[in-house]
Amino acid sequence: MTAHVLTANRLTDGAVVFLGQGNWVEHISAADLFIGDAGAAALADAEAQGTVVVAPYLIDVTPVDGV
Numbered sequence: 642m643t644a645h646v647l648t649a650n651r652l653t654d655g656a657v658v659f660l661g662q663g664n665w666v667e668h669i670s671a672a673d674l675f676i677g678d679a680g681a682a683a684l685a686d687a688e689a690q691g692t693v694v695v696a697p698y699l700i701d702v703t704p705v706d707g708v
Contacts, residue, residue, distance in 0.1 A: 642676050642677045643676075643677065643701055644674055644675065644676055644701070644702050644703065644704055645674075645675045645676075645680040645699040645700060645701060645702065646659055646660075646669060646672040646673070646674065646675070646699070646700055646702050647659065647660040647672070647673070647675065647680060647683050647684060647687060647697060647698075647699055647700075648660075648669075648672075648697065648698060648699075648700055649665070649687060649694035649695060649696055649697035649698070650694060650695050650696060651665060651693070651694055652692065652693060652694060652695055658694060659671065659672035659673075660672060660673055660683060660687060660697075661673050665693065665694060669702075670708055674702070674704060675699070680699045684697060684698070684699055
């Protein structure tokens with residue numbers, strides 16, 4: 642199965658952020674890991690948050706030692 646992290650740019654300052662526990666965080670190590678198709682729902686939710694982030698998308702990741 643492919644693992645994904647959801648990323649976007651924060652509208653207030655353009656910073657790269659990642660979805661982690663329902664919040665947008667700045668460090669990928671705090672991001673939620675989505676396995677298989679689980680990221681599709683999170684992506685749809687993020688796209689609906691047009692006032693918080695712009696251009697959310699899933700990136701492929703390979704967890705190493707649980708991180």
